[in-house]
Amino acid sequence: NTKVTDEGLKAIRDMKSLTWLELKGTAVTDAGLAHLRDWTQLQILHLAGTKVTRASLPWIAGNGELGVLSLNRVPIADADLAVLKPLQKLHTIYLNETPVTDAGLEHLLAFPSLSTLYIEDTALTDAGLATLAKIKSLKLVTLWRTKVTAAGVAALRKALPECTVQWDGK
Helix, strand or coil, X not given: CCCCCHHHHHHCCCCCCCCEEECCCCCCEHHHHHCCCCCCCCCEEECCCCECCHHHHXXXXXXXXXXXXXXXXXXXXXXXXXXXXCCCCCCEEECCCCCCCHHHHHHHHHCCCCCEEECCCCCCXXXXXXXXXXXXXXXXXXXXXXXXXXXXXXXXXXXXXXXXXXXXXX
């Protein structure tokens, strides 16, 4: 929650070896991220609450070293997750407060190292949990304020006994 802007990103565009970029809560837009188009070494990228849209997803997907991606409160849709498929090192993704639904979770099957999924405050249902049950690498899933049921959560826990499933029971 700083005053970083698109102009601020222009000022750091030559810092191509940075591995961690925390922009959550800033006014950064797709135009700002365009200044970083030559960056390919990012391992951690937090965009929660920015003004970034799906237009930046191809650039994000080009950061093959990316392991952690936060898209909380970014207006991405189910099909947009398919664009991220090149991120084969992705192990943690934050999708809280996004329009992602059960259908979008099918695209998460493309990430062989995915161990942590935050998907709170979404329209996720038990149908989405059935998809998550196929991701054997998951170790933590947070489901607060979703539309899943106790039966769906129990089935997920049974399918992924090594995974911690956090749910508020509502």
